[in-house]
Amino acid sequence: MTDLIRPTRRMALGLGAAGLVAGLAETVPARAADLPAGAALPFNDPVWNRTQAARFQAHLDGRQVWGRCSGSIRGVRPGEAVRHLFNFEVFSSIRVVLRPDGNYDRMSREVVFYTDPKTGDVLESWDNPYTGERVRVVDIANDPYNWVIRDWVGPPAIPGTDSHTMPEPTGAARKPFLMNWSMFGPDTVLLHDGGDGWYPNRLDPVHWPRESGGKFVQATELFRYFVKLSDLADAGLDHLPHNGVWIRVTPWLPWMLMGQADGHIMYEGEYCSNNTLDYYSPQVLTRVRAKYPQYMAAPTKWYGPSLSSIEHYAQEQKPAPARQ
Numbered sequence: 065m066t067d068l069i070r071p072t073r074r075m076a077l078g079l080g081a082a083g084l085v086a087g088l089a090e091t092v093p094a095r096a097a098d099l100p101a102g103a104a105l106p107f108n109d110p111v112w113n114r115t116q117a118a119r120f121q122a123h124l125d126g127r128q129v130w131g132r133c134s135g136s137i138r139g140v141r142p143g144e145a146v147r148h149l150f151n152f153e154v155f156s157s158i159r160v161v162l163r164p165d166g167n168y169d170r171m172s173r174e175v176v177f178y179t180d181p182k183t184g185d186v187l188e189s190w191d192n193p194y195t196g197e198r199v200r201v202v203d204i205a206n207d208p209y210n211w212v213i214r215d216w217v218g219p220p221a222i223p224g225t226d227s228h229t230m231p232e233p234t235g236a237a238r239k240p241f242l243m244n245w246s247m248f249g250p251d252t253v254l255l256h257d258g259g260d261g262w263y264p265n266r267l268d269p270v271h272w273p274r275e276s277g278g279k280f281v282q283a284t285e286l287f288r289y290f291v292k293l294s295d296l297a298d299a300g301l302d303h304l305p306h307n308g309v310w311i312r313v314t315p316w317l318p319w320m321l322m323g324q325a326d327g328h329i330m331y332e333g334e335y336c337s338n339n340t341l342d343y344y345s346p347q348v349l350t351r352v353r354a355k356y357p358q359y360m361a362a363p364t365k366w367y368g369p370s371l372s373s374i375e376h377y378a379q380e381q382k383p384a385p386a387r388q
Contacts, residue, residue: 135333
């Protein structure tokens with residue numbers, strides 16, 4: 065959930081993952097591994113995989129869900145202990161709509177808040193223990209964050225292009241959409257997703273010396289979905305109840321004003337989707353309703369562009385002045 069362009073198979077937490085995934089290459093090939101013969105489900109069928117991906121995201125009948133991810137962010141620097149810096153909360157509204165070609169438009173709005181580990185309050189400012197400086201905290205707000213769930217996978221999308229109109233590749237460039245499944249118990253299926261990235265930083269250190277970690281971004285993002293095998297087998301269930309774990313290793317957040325200092329941060333969180341708002345903290349709901357009321361409802365029609373959080377930061381923020 066921070067400066068990303070989704071990889072071709074990224075399912076993004078059922079949250080949109082806060083636009084955090086940019087230029088990630090998949091860590092493992094898609095495969096149906098260690099699945100029982102008695103499961104009798106077409107794990108190697110790309111059309112079936114497409115449907116399951118849509119069921120993970122929202123209801124197939126067009127009803128929205130709300131996505132949630134919450135967890136901690138730690139700072140990692142050479143020569144010292146890892147530090148728990150602050151927590152985070154992701155709130156998203158998600159909808160899938162069937163297209164005439166059988167694929168699905170996956171449409172969402174999402175926000176990420178950084179929170180105080182003790183009180184749960186959303187941070188407006190933060191005292192950076194590495195620099196001794198009080199900095200202004202910047203929410204992530206992505207409206208929209210959309211992509212198309214297809215039964216095929218092509219070359220990575222070029223940043224700034226609209227995946228809605230992406231032409232279907234031909235020949236070796238067109239690969240079947242197969243997710244990486246394995247068993248994690250007698251009735252629990254584990255879905256692996258994620259990848260490793262090395263891509264140009266939209267925050268050029270020449271213009272953003274205090275915010276940018278360098279010319280390129282090095283990041284890893286990992287998702288683990290847990291779903292019941294019996295739910296996967298229930299074709300009448302139009303949304304798959306699930307939960308999972310998300311980990312992201314990424315450079316310092318730009319508003320931390322760490323520049324190119326050694327080290328990085330690590331997100332670790334748990335995620336799920338909900339049909340109710342009952343499981344969100346009062347602080348998160350108050351913040352969304354007061355500052356981002358449109359995020360309570362997912363888009364009903366496709367629009368764009370869908371930008372990463374770093375692209376939004378570059379457009380909406382200004383470089384911090386030199387520290388006195």
